[in-house]
Amino acid sequence: MKQSPQPCYGCGGTADSDAVALNKKLLGEKVSKFFCLSCLAENLGVSVEDLLAKIEEFKAAGCKLFG
Numbered sequence: 001m002k003q004s005p006q007p008c009y010g011c012g013g014t015a016d017s018d019a020v021a022l023n024k025k026l027l028g029e030k031v032s033k034f035f036c037l038s039c040l041a042e043n044l045g046v047s048v049e050d051l052l053a054k055i056e057e058f059k060a061a062g063c064k065l066f067g
Helices: 017-027 037-044 048-060
Strands: none
Touching: 017 037, 017 048, 037 048
Protein backbone atom coordinates (compact mmCIF):
# COMPACT_ATOMS: atom_id res chain seq x y z
CA MET A 1 0.00 0.00 0.00
CA LYS A 2 1.56 3.30 -1.09
CA GLN A 3 2.02 5.71 1.79
CA SER A 4 1.04 9.39 1.70
CA PRO A 5 3.81 11.98 2.14
CA GLN A 6 3.93 13.47 5.64
CA PRO A 7 5.67 16.43 7.30
CA CYS A 8 9.08 15.56 8.76
CA TYR A 9 9.10 15.65 12.55
CA GLY A 10 12.79 16.55 12.57
CA CYS A 11 13.21 19.39 10.08
CA GLY A 12 9.69 20.31 8.99
CA GLY A 13 10.40 19.23 5.41
CA THR A 14 8.55 16.42 3.68
CA ALA A 15 8.88 12.71 4.26
CA ASP A 16 8.01 11.21 0.87
CA SER A 17 6.03 7.98 0.50
CA ASP A 18 9.15 5.76 0.61
CA ALA A 19 10.43 7.59 3.71
CA VAL A 20 7.06 7.13 5.44
CA ALA A 21 7.08 3.42 4.57
CA LEU A 22 10.65 3.06 5.85
CA ASN A 23 9.74 4.82 9.11
CA LYS A 24 6.92 2.31 9.57
CA LYS A 25 9.15 -0.64 8.69
CA LEU A 26 12.02 0.36 10.99
CA LEU A 27 10.20 2.13 13.83
CA GLY A 28 6.91 0.22 13.89
CA GLU A 29 3.72 0.40 11.86
CA LYS A 30 1.95 2.38 14.58
CA VAL A 31 4.43 5.29 14.41
CA SER A 32 2.61 8.61 14.06
CA LYS A 33 5.50 11.04 13.56
CA PHE A 34 7.72 10.61 10.53
CA PHE A 35 11.25 11.62 9.54
CA CYS A 36 12.52 12.47 6.07
CA LEU A 37 15.41 10.27 4.93
CA SER A 38 18.06 12.78 6.07
CA CYS A 39 16.64 13.10 9.58
CA LEU A 40 15.96 9.36 9.84
CA ALA A 41 19.55 8.60 8.80
CA GLU A 42 20.88 11.05 11.39
CA ASN A 43 18.72 9.57 14.15
CA LEU A 44 19.72 6.00 13.27
CA GLY A 45 23.42 6.81 12.77
CA VAL A 46 23.52 5.61 9.16
CA SER A 47 23.82 7.29 5.76
CA VAL A 48 20.98 8.26 3.46
CA GLU A 49 22.54 5.88 0.91
CA ASP A 50 22.18 3.04 3.43
CA LEU A 51 18.49 3.85 3.81
CA LEU A 52 17.96 4.06 0.04
CA ALA A 53 19.55 0.61 -0.30
CA LYS A 54 17.23 -0.75 2.42
CA ILE A 55 14.21 0.71 0.60
CA GLU A 56 15.23 -1.13 -2.56
CA GLU A 57 15.76 -4.36 -0.58
CA PHE A 58 12.31 -4.10 1.00
CA LYS A 59 10.69 -3.35 -2.37
CA ALA A 60 12.47 -6.31 -3.99
CA ALA A 61 11.29 -8.54 -1.14
CA GLY A 62 7.70 -7.47 -1.85
CA CYS A 63 7.09 -5.50 1.35
CA LYS A 64 3.54 -4.16 1.08
CA LEU A 65 4.43 -0.89 2.86
CA PHE A 66 6.34 0.17 -0.25
CA GLY A 67 3.38 -0.33 -2.64
